[in-house]
Amino acid sequence: MKKSSLLQGTLDVLVLRILELGPNHGWGIANRLQQMSKDSLKTSQGSLYPALHRLEMRGDVRSEMRASDNNRRARIYTITAAGRKRLHKETETWTAFALSMARVLGTNE
Amino acid sequence: MITRLIAFARGLLRRQEIDDEIVEELHDHLEREIQMHLAHGVSPDEARRRAIRDLGGLTQTIESTRDVRATWFDGVGRDVRHATRVLRRSPLFTATALALLVLGIGSTTAILSVAYAVLVRPLPYPNADRLVFVAEKDGAGVAWPNFEDWRSRAHSFEGLAGSLADAVLLTSGDVPRRFESRSVTSSFFRVLGVVAQRGRLFDEADARPDAVPTVVVSHSFWMRELGGSAAAIGQPLSFNGKSFHVIGVLPRDFRYMTPAEVYLLLEPQVAANYRGMQSRTTRTSFYGVARLKPGISVLAARTEMQTMQAALAGSATNPKDIGIQLVSLSDRIVGDMAPTLMVLAGAVTLLLLITCVNLAGLLLNRSTVRAHEFRIRAAIGGSRWQLVRQLLVEHALLIAAGATLGAAAGALILYCLVRLAPSDLPRLDEIHLDVTVMAGITALSSACTFVFGLVPVLRTSDATWHGLAVRSGRGATHRGTWLRSGLMIGEIALATVLLSGSALMVQTMLRLARVDLGFDPHNLRSVMFSLQGRAWPDARKQVFYRSVVERVRAVPGVEEAAITYSLPILGSNWWNVFMIDATTAEYWTSVGEFPNAGMVPVTAGYFEMLKIPLIKGRYFDSSETPTSLPVAIINSSTARKYWPNQDPIGKQIRQGYPNDPYGPWRTVVGVVGDIKQNGVDQEMPRQVFLPAVQQPRTTMFAIARVRAPVPGSSIEAAIHDLDRTIPVFNDRTIEQVMREASSRRRIAMVVLSVFGGVALLLAGIGVYGVVAQGVADRKLEIGVRMALGATSNQVLQLFLGRGLAFIIVGIPVGLAAALVAARSLASLVYGIPVTDPPTLAAVAVILVAITLFASYLPARSATRIDPLNALRAE
Numbered sequence: 001m002k003k004s005s006l007l008q009g010t011l012d013v014l015v016l017r018i019l020e021l022g023p024n025h026g027w028g029i030a031n032r033l034q035q036m037s038k039d040s041l042k043t044s045q046g047s048l049y050p051a052l053h054r055l056e057m058r059g060d061v062r063s064e065m066r067a068s069d070n071n072r073r074a075r076i077y078t079i080t081a082a083g084r085k086r087l088h089k090e091t092e093t094w095t096a097f098a099l100s101m102a103r104v105l106g107t108n109e
Numbered sequence: 110m111i112t113r114l115i116a117f118a119r120g121l122l123r124r125q126e127i128d129d130e131i132v133e134e135l136h137d138h139l140e141r142e143i144q145m146h147l148a149h150g151v152s153p154d155e156a157r158r159r160a161i162r163d164l165g166g167l168t169q170t171i172e173s174t175r176d177v178r179a180t181w182f183d184g185v186g187r188d189v190r191h192a193t194r195v196l197r198r199s200p201l202f203t204a205t206a207l208a209l210l211v212l213g214i215g216s217t218t219a220i221l222s223v224a225y226a227v228l229v230r231p232l233p234y235p236n237a238d239r240l241v242f243v244a245e246k247d248g249a250g251v252a253w254p255n256f257e258d259w260r261s262r263a264h265s266f267e268g269l270a271g272s273l274a275d276a277v278l279l280t281s282g283d284v285p286r287r288f289e290s291r292s293v294t295s296s297f298f299r300v301l302g303v304v305a306q307r308g309r310l311f312d313e314a315d316a317r318p319d320a321v322p323t324v325v326v327s328h329s330f331w332m333r334e335l336g337g338s339a340a341a342i343g344q345p346l347s348f349n350g351k352s353f354h355v356i357g358v359l360p361r362d363f364r365y366m367t368p369a370e371v372y373l374l375l376e377p378q379v380a381a382n383y384r385g386m387q388s389r390t391t392r393t394s395f396y397g398v399a400r401l402k403p404g405i406s407v408l409a410a411r412t413e414m415q416t417m418q419a420a421l422a423g424s425a426t427n428p429k430d431i432g433i434q435l436v437s438l439s440d441r442i443v444g445d446m447a448p449t450l451m452v453l454a455g456a457v458t459l460l461l462l463i464t465c466v467n468l469a470g471l472l473l474n475r476s477t478v479r480a481h482e483f484r485i486r487a488a489i490g491g492s493r494w495q496l497v498r499q500l501l502v503e504h505a506l507l508i509a510a511g512a513t514l515g516a517a518a519g520a521l522i523l524y525c526l527v528r529l530a531p532s533d534l535p536r537l538d539e540i541h542l543d544v545t546v547m548a549g550i551t552a553l554s555s556a557c558t559f560v561f562g563l564v565p566v567l568r569t570s571d572a573t574w575h576g577l578a579v580r581s582g583r584g585a586t587h588r589g590t591w592l593r594s595g596l597m598i599g600e601i602a603l604a605t606v607l608l609s610g611s612a613l614m615v616q617t618m619l620r621l622a623r624v625d626l627g628f629d630p631h632n633l634r635s636v637m638f639s640l641q642g643r644a645w646p647d648a649r650k651q652v653f654y655r656s657v658v659e660r661v662r663a664v665p666g667v668e669e670a671a672i673t674y675s676l677p678i679l680g681s682n683w684w685n686v687f688m689i690d691a692t693t694a695e696y697w698t699s700v701g702e703f704p705n706a707g708m709v710p711v712t713a714g715y716f717e718m719l720k721i722p723l724i725k726g727r728y729f730d731s732s733e734t735p736t737s738l739p740v741a742i743i744n745s746s747t748a749r750k751y752w753p754n755q756d757p758i759g760k761q762i763r764q765g766y767p768n769d770p771y772g773p774w775r776t777v778v779g780v781v782g783d784i785k786q787n788g789v790d791q792e793m794p795r796q797v798f799l800p801a802v803q804q805p806r807t808t809m810f811a812i813a814r815v816r817a818p819v820p821g822s823s824i825e826a827a828i829h830d831l832d833r834t835i836p837v838f839n840d841r842t843i844e845q846v847m848r849e850a851s852s853r854r855r856i857a858m859v860v861l862s863v864f865g866g867v868a869l870l871l872a873g874i875g876v877y878g879v880v881a882q883g884v885a886d887r888k889l890e891i892g893v894r895m896a897l898g899a900t901s902n903q904v905l906q907l908f909l910g911r912g913l914a915f916i917i918v919g920i921p922v923g924l925a926a927a928l929v930a931a932r933s934l935a936s937l938v939y940g941i942p943v944t945d946p947p948t949l950a951a952v953a954v955i956l957v958a959i960t961l962f963a964s965y966l967p968a969r970s971a972t973r974i975d976p977l978n979a980l981r982a983e
Contacts, residue, residue: 027137045170046164050177
């Protein structure tokens with residue numbers, strides 16, 4: 001339970017970070033995730049979509065179906081003001097957490 | 110927060126759309142992924158495989174994404190889907206439970222709706238509880254002078270009015286037509302509290318001798334005869350050859366006792382001494398209706414009236430205290446239908462109880478059967494709340510379906526009941542499926558379903574709940590078994606009550622069918638015709654009767670025809686006192702009761718046609734003429750009572766009292782057999798027959814014995830051939846009259862028998878279920894017993910004993926209850942005592958047989974248990 005919510009939180013923050021750079025569709029976000037983390041944060045693409053919809057239900061992103069380049073409709077996600085706020089808060093938490101972890105583990109002398 | 114709410118609301122509204130979009134979105138994702146792989150030179154099949162693999166499966170992802178969108182409603186939706194599956198998977202349970210619900214809800218709603226409409230719902234008058242019916246004690250109507258005494262003296266009433274049912278001829282057109290009418294005192298509508306829908310109703314001024322004659326018509330008359338036009342009000346209409354001004358139209362739903370379309374004022378009729386109403390000794394069907402002053406009780410009013418009437422008696426003009434009958438109007442209108450309806454309501458309530466008991470047993474049984482499923486759910490971490498919610502949804506589904514079908518069944522039953530009902534059932538047209546009744550009964554059935562469906566689950570404590578997961582679950586069923594046995598005993602008792610009632614009614618109908626009527630009722634058809642008005646002096650009627658008989662006899666299919674003043678079974682129209690020899694008047698005065706009998710003017714051939722046997726003397730024949738010797742024929746009862754051990758032939762009789770004779774002295778020329786003149790279940794009354802040619806009356810029955818079915822219209826046509834201005838009405842056969850008269854009993858019999866049969870069936874199924882469950886629960890024990898040498902007879906006895914135990918307790922309880930309940934049947938049962946021991950014994954035997962049979966089937970299967978298999982199965 002604890003573990004899965006931690007992972008979930010991680011994915012949420014990463015998705016928000018990607019969307020801060022600009023609106024994108026699901027596949028685009030998945031690709032960016034892979035590039036940004038250099039494959040080190042390997043997540044199943046399958047868990048991305050529930051996460052996106054959860055974020056939308058929470059109001060952190062909004063989406064709309066838009067005609068896309070390949071003659072289909074794609075869902076384009078955009079970060080909302082609430083999403084930015086959450087991203088900044090989470091970023092701070094993560095940084096603080098990472099710092100304290102580093103301090104404890106003595107890697108940051 | 111608000112964005113979340115909006116998203117949530119949008120999610121609810123756009124469910125299907127969002128679902129579709131998720132599918133589209135994921136397909137788009139796959140397409141892009143495949144394109145990417147293809148760009149890297151991967152084969153199309155492999156590209157697709159990888160794309161789906163990386164997504165973690167298409168369907169799975171669609172599902173998990175949808176789940177994010179899922180709301181509370183989706184949770185219920187899932188429960189409903191699951192419940193539907195569960196119910197569909199056990200069709201026998203579902204069908205039985207539904208059948209029980211439909212039966213219980215449908216039949217009870219229908220019958221209680223009738224009872225409610227007739228017995229409980231207030232009459233359609235304002236403050237109807239203050240309306241009372243007032244009459245003389247013997248119920249034969251009120252003499253006008255007595256009515257005037259009451260009206261001027263009584264203090265309990267805000268107003269006292271009176272009315273009598275009648276019929277009038279509308280003589281405005283070229284052919285007179287007959288309408289049911291009511292003659293009312295000018296205060297009648299005011300006392301009832303009715304307001305005109307159009308125009309105005311009667312007031313005191315209309316009753317003044319110099320007033321313009323006025324008429325009030327019903328809404329249906331106004332619509333049909335006057336075209337519903339406002340201009341018709343104030344126009345004259347001619348009734349019985351006299352002109353009346355239409356002053357008003359009654360509300361559409363107005364009714365009072367018998368239906369009527371024309372309302373005329375009574376006061377002018379009394380002033381003209383119509384029907385001899387000015388005399389204190391004349392009784393017409395005139396009755397009073399009064400509105401009590403606020404705060405005055407029916408009892409107080411009755412006491413006042415009785416005291417007053419007693420004080421009035423004793424004067425020369427008013428010698429006898431006639432007594433007072435004063436009851437609430439609704440009691441009077443519902444009248445003797447109340448016992449029948451109470452019986453039906455009681456029967457249906459018993460049936461409802463039985464269906465509830467059966468439903469309870471069924472549900473208890475099911476929770477035992479499903480204990481295993483519950484255990485698995487508990488074992489894999491299902492919370493009790495989840496299970497309860499699931500069961501709640503299952504039962505709610507059952508009830509919703511049961512209530513819907515039950516309402517439909519109720520409407521159907523109600524339709525049949527109304528068709529079966531006697532046409533004189535009071536307030537028949539007010540009956541409809543009652544929503545309140547329906548809601549109450551559905552609530553009761555729901556309560557029963559929820560209680561017995563959920564209690565077994567709720568009752569287990571948390572500890573037990575978790576324990577359920579590990580226990581192999583014997584023993585948990587034992588408490589349920591006791592409960593079920595109790596329910597079974599109750600059910601058998603209830604079935605006993607219903608069956609006794611039905612047995613009594615069946616006996617009654619059989620006995621009534623075997624009653625010797627004294628005449629042959631088959632293939633008799635009759636119509637009424639009326640020779641009203643100045644155009645019909647007695648001399649003309651006397652000649653006319655013979656022509657009618659000849660014409661009707663000539664109708665194809667008619668064997669014989671005659672004319673009579675009173676129709677057999679339907680009752681006497683004319684009861685009168687008579688004198689026997691001028692010299693015996695003093696003797697009868699000292700006895701205190703003058704000879705009396707039903708007077709029936711008939712034409713020659715009447716007795717031969719009805720096949721009423723001649724005991725002595727002769728029948729009437731063509732020698733009787735208006736001027737021939739006045740004669741009479743008496744029936745056996747009359748002969749026995751007034752000429753015991755004497756020959757009545759040649760004796761003299763004359764109607765009326767010595768100081769007030771009616772008609773001439775007549776010579777008795779014949780004695781005929783008694784017939785059931787007043788109804789199959791009534792005593793054969795004394796009758797005196799007079800030749801119609803010597804004693805003409807205005808309204809007569811033409812009656813014909815037919816060979817083949819003859820339409821009433823051809824008899825009507827035969828009379829109209831003679832004179833098309835004669836109103837002909839009330840076409841019916843004697844068998845119809847008999848059916849009509851027994852319709853209350855028939856309803857009671859049909860309902861009690863159907864319900865009794867259903868109760869018997871349910872009891873049988875119930876016993877079977879309980880015993881079969883017992884066999885299933887004790888399989889191992891039986892195996893052990895048989896392994897240790899128990900014979901199959903002993904095993905059989907073990908389980909037959911279960912069934913017997915139900916009977917031993919259930920039937921005596923039921924019989925005791927039946928004895929109490931039978932009292933309500935007293936007015937319906939004919940020919941046997943309501944506590945008839947053979948009948949009750951027969952009911953007990955039937956129940957014992959059914960119960961034993963129902964327990965024998967599973968008991969026998971117990972004897973076939975193979976000990977080895979039973980033991981191995983554990």
